[in-house]
Amino acid sequence: MTKRSFSRKGLRAKTPSELIHSDLCGPMNVKARGGYEYFISFIDDYSRYNHVYLIQSKSDSFEKFKEHKAEIENESDRPSSSTKVVDKTRNIGQTHTSQELGELRRSGRVVRQSNRYLGLSEAQIIIPNDVIEDPLTFKQAKNDVDSDQWIKAMDLKMESMYSNSVWTLVDQPNNIRPIGCKWIYKRKRDQTAKVQTFRARLVAKGYTQKEGIDYEETFSPIAMIKSIRILLSIATFYDYEIWQMDVKTAFLNGNLEESIYMVQPEGFIQKGQEQKVCKLQKSIYGLKQASRSWNIRFDTGIKSYGFEQNVDEPCVYKRIINSTVAFLVLYVDDILLIGNEVDHLTDIKEWLDTQFQMKDLGSAQYVLGIQIVQNRKNKTLAMSQTSYIDKMLSRYKMQNSKKGLLPYRYGIHLSKEQCPKTPQEVKDMSNIPYASAVGSLMYAMLCIRPDICYSVGIVSRYQPWM
Known part of the structure; x- marks a missing residue:
């Protein structure tokens, strides 16, 4: 036959x-x-x-x-x-x-899940396969199909820099080499992979900074994913409001204690002052101490409004007045507001808006690459990383790979002997982002996929030899 x-x-x-x-x-x-x-x-x-x-x-x-x-x-x-x-x-x-x-x-693909999981009649996620790559340089941005959007985004960023008095133009001091800077471009997408905004960010080349001269301490905390999960569970059980806010140009709010000089950003060099450099008055993205400076600034401000910092989780704050409860979670520049009274949360949002440039995102729907769907009637909340996982597969050229029922295939044995040994094998392996792929898997594992924990642990053993 x-x-x-x-x-x-x-x-x-x-x-x-x-x-x-x-x-x-x-x-x-x-x-x-x-x-x-x-x-x-x-x-x-x-x-x-x-x-x-x-x-x-x-x-x-x-x-x-x-x-x-x-x-x-x-x-x-x-x-x-x-x-x-x-x-x-x-x-x-x-x-x-x-x-x-x-x-x-x-x-594209449309995935429909039962309302038992999502708390809706049906949830639809459309993921296109023809995602356009973001430009990597200023020249690429000017020649991109969305060049008008990128130019507009850079203009808005520079307006924010000027309004916040981030730097002043000065003559370059003797024996001082200014650090460089570059533009980073990103199309911000929602859970359906649809472009929402075009973001241009000016980043300092902090890798040229020298410890003890350009910076001292760099550590700053961020909220743990498990803390966010716990608070979302509490909010679901007690039917609390879950709101989301974003701090615009968060790192620009941090104050610098050191004297740092930076070259003028590409595309925005002042005519007649080409030889001058930027003396930074406030922190910007890319500096070694940028995250720490912003965290100290926010921590001081939020405590002055009556919030108490959690002892074991420094990026979780609470404010309790009689029967009114409010929690605030800070993850770099993303904020979750959780509470039982709308008026109280509204007052907090208005106060935050007076202290920092904020963007009100309404009810939390898409946080840190995680889609959140809440059904308050049934007291259920679902978390999904469908868009993140599909984007990750596309990034590592595995979008057409065969799916399996188990996170680890039976009969596959990995060992150090399979790692590259010859110079040619090492050279070929250097073009494969092995460590980056393991890191992407670890984020999914920490968020909603604990079932792949064993598999990620196995493949992460061989990162030093890849």
């Missing part, structure tokens, strides 16, 4: 919902919450989007398809005249042919 060869030509849809490929998988060895043992997918042949649903039994498949079809019609505001479904059902442990599915190219 031989396998039937793939046909060169197949039916291709010309309109959305004309041809849908369906795949049913299960039963799983372990039931998901809610008793789900199967999942079914519907791939639209025209748009190449994949919708995945959890179901409890095979008999729910047709009802789930009717539900899916109704949703598609509602989204497109038009009924589909006729739909052809190519259905291939598979069980765990069995092979699955996909000849009828043809050549599927996914321009």
Whole structure:
């Protein structure tokens, strides 16, 4: 018996919902919450989007398809005249042919999860694969497709620098070599990978600073992820408000004790004063002491407003007045406000806005690369890193890798003997960001994926030899 060869030509849809490929998988060895043992997918042949649903039994498949079809019609505001479904059902442990599915190219993916997890009827996450790389230099930013946006972002940053009196132009002192600076560009995206803002940040080349001359101490604390999880659990249980704020140009609020000189930023050199340098009055991003200076400034200010610092977690503050409770969590320049009274939290936000340049983000939805979905009616809160994980896979060229059921594949044995030994192997391995990939996995492990802890521990053993 031989396998039937793939046909060169197949039916291709010309309109959305004309041809849908369906795949049913299960039963799983372990039931998901809610008793789900199967999942079914519907791939639209025209748009190449994949919708995945959890179901409890095979008999729910047709009802789930009717539900899916109704949703598609509602989204497109038009009924589909006729739909052809190519259905291939598979069980765990069995092979699955996909000849009828043809050549599927996914321009994106739509993942739908049960309301048991997200507290919504359904949550939709769209992740495009054609993400544009951010420019690395000032020249690249000027030649980028979004050059107008980058120029606007740099102008806003420079206005903030001038309004905060970050530096003054002075003649370069003798025997003083000013440190350099550069622009860092980043497209800020939401949980659906859609660009929200264009951020340009002026960063000092702090690696040229000398200890004892340009800086003394550099340590500054940040909130631990587990502390944020605990406070979110408390807020969910007691039905507290969870608000989010962002400090604009946070490090510019830090005061410097040392005399530091920096070259003028590229693209903004003052005409007629090209030979002068910037004497920094306040801290900026990139300086060794920048984070510490900002943390000291914020700590002093927030305590003056009546907040008490947690002894074991220095970036968590509380303010209790009779029955009114408020918690504040600081993670570098991101702030979470948690409390039981809206008026009290509003007063805190207004006070913060008078002390620093703040951006009110409303109810917390996307914090530190983690999507937060709260259902206050059912007292549930879900945390997801779908966007972060997909972005990480794309960064390390593994977006098309095969998925597995276990975080560590059976039969794989890693050892030091597999590390590069010859000069050519060492040279080839230097082009692979092994340590960076392990660090990205560790962040996901600390946030919401403790199940990969063992696997991350195994691969992290070999970083010194990579």
